[in-house]
Amino acid sequence: MKKPELLSPAGDLDRMKAAIHYGADAVYLGDPKFSLRNRAGKFGPDGLAEAVRYSHERGVKVYVTVNIFARNSDLPDIRDQISLLNDIKPDAVIVSDPGVFTMFREKAPGIDIHVSTQANITNAESARFWEKMGARRLIMARELSIEEIRGIAGETDIELEAFVHGAVCLSYSGKCYLSSFMASRGANTGECTNSCRWKYALMEEKRPGEYFPVMEDERGAYVMNSRDLCLIDHLPLLVSAGVTGFKIEGRMKGIHYAAGVTKVYREAVDQINDPKNYQASLARWHSELSYYGNRGYTTGLLFPGKEDLYNFTGEGEFPEAEIAGTVLEIKGNLAKVLLRSKLALGDNIEFMTSGCEGHFASVGSLKHEDGISAVSAQADETVLLEALPGVRKGDLIRKLATK
Ligand code: SF4
Incomplete structure (x- = not known):
């Protein structure tokens, strides 16, 4: 193949x-x-x-x-x-x-x-x-x-x-006026506001401002989601x-x-x-x-009859992870990392490296570039972190959001 x-x-x-x-x-x-x-x-x-x-x-x-x-x-x-x-x-x-x-x-x-x-x-x-x-x-x-x-x-x-x-997109290959109509931002000029995923209510003509919820479950209705x-x-x-x-x-x-x-x-x-x-x-x-x-x-419309395209609940997976930094080079077991967001001792990070998937670990050692230990460092600073085997220059590091 x-x-x-x-x-x-x-x-x-x-x-x-x-x-x-x-x-x-x-x-x-x-x-x-x-x-x-x-x-x-x-x-x-x-x-x-x-x-x-x-x-x-x-x-x-x-x-x-x-x-x-x-x-x-x-x-x-x-x-x-x-x-x-x-x-x-x-x-x-x-x-x-x-x-x-x-x-x-x-x-x-x-x-x-x-x-x-x-x-x-x-x-x-x-x-x-x-x-x-x-x-x-x-x-x-x-x-x-x-x-x-x-x-x-x-x-x-x-x-x-x-x-x-x-x-x-639920419209026919993106040809849709919903966003133009609702927000004056046309999908066909690249400005779609994803209006199909908004939460809608029902209003009776003679009672302006009184919104009747359209409910499929306790969270609302997501008929176009x-x-x-x-x-x-x-x-x-x-x-x-x-x-x-x-x-x-x-x-x-x-x-x-x-x-x-x-x-x-x-x-x-x-x-x-x-x-x-x-x-x-x-x-x-x-x-x-x-x-x-x-x-x-x-699987979208690839298999007709397999009707799982709509998500009527509005639920999904929205993990709270963000990119913490980029590996600039590897020195022995240390990674020199340019931070993209603040990093502190105890933060949970993972190297986005083949073989490291699922290895979120808390930052136990954080050093400035000159080798001096730090408790935390800010975006745009360069720091030294312990690297797992296999980590390469250019790999990203992600961090779980703290609650
Ligand atoms: S509003 Fe929804 S259905 Fe319409 S173009 Fe945007 S994403 Fe597609």
């Missing part, structure tokens, strides 16, 4: 570097202006150039999202963006608008094009259309079942990518169905998620041809994935 490409979200350079450190084969990112994620970090021209340089030096591919549904007024800026990308040379752009697709084909024929999940490719004819247009890869609509993906793969020769992890996608159990099946790229959703999520979810899926992809070890590792991977805030996991 050919190993698929593991593609991680990069909301900013920091998260991109973490995803690369933990094994992403490719990262996707974009200038918020053109990429349906208006609040996801800052990737202006300099940031994009730096991202491509850093990734290429490490053999990692970069895909730049230009997947807005453009209005006429957007076209001049898109022309400028195409010219910039022609200079920067990412490995591909992710596009959903046929007009933007054509502009890239004409003005930047050297850049591969991946067609975004937002383009709603749900059948083989549609896939063939984009193939004939010159697309390199198609990102499958999230509504497809495993058999529908297999069917499309069987009738085309183009690369297919699928989301394997992350938040799921989706669980989060997790296909870690089914990666071999996706490969056998013809998927060649696995995408992790989450450009809006923090460094803890970008690093940790990439780490888990890296291990899974590396074991894809070793079914025995794959099965044996699943429990550990699930336990690790429970660390990243989620509303309960689902």
